[in-house]
Amino acid sequence: MSSENNLLILKLLLLMAFADKVYMEEEKxxxxxxSEKLTIPDRKKQQIIEEVEQSKNITKECRETANKIINKEDREKTIELLSEMITKDKIVHQKELFAFQIIADEWGMYLEHE
Structure with a gap:
């Protein structure tokens, strides 16, 4: 994973965390x-948090950020991390699922019905 992709992955996770407008302690x-595993400095993490907090359109941000992650392995790892984020506070929020679906759909990893 490149450092740029690591920042994009963190941004997607934060967009997911803020999708329900509540940033829970478990999510933090x-x-x-x-952030530690991805070797993202605290100041950079804080900058991304502030950027996401200011976001007016989470759906659009999710699409745009997801489309910048091209590498298949990075996408697969991100999907795993996003699913972990959704369940971290033991409550699955509809807006989080919607954001997750948008990202999976952008990457061709979403099947509506078979």
Missing amino acids: ELINEI
Whole structure:
């Protein structure tokens, strides 16, 4: 994973965390863990958090950010992390699922019906 992709992955996770307008403590802990694994400095993480907090259109941001991640392995890892983020606070929010669906759909990883 490139450092640029790591920043994009973190941004997607934060967009997911803020999709329901509530940034839960469990989500913060997961973001901190993932930021460390991705070697993202605290100041950069804080900058992305502030950017996401100011976002007026989470759906559009999800699409645009997702489309910047091209590498298949990065996409697969991101999907795993996003699913973990959705369930971290033990409550699955509709807006989080919608954001997850948008990202999976952008990457051709979403099947509506078979």
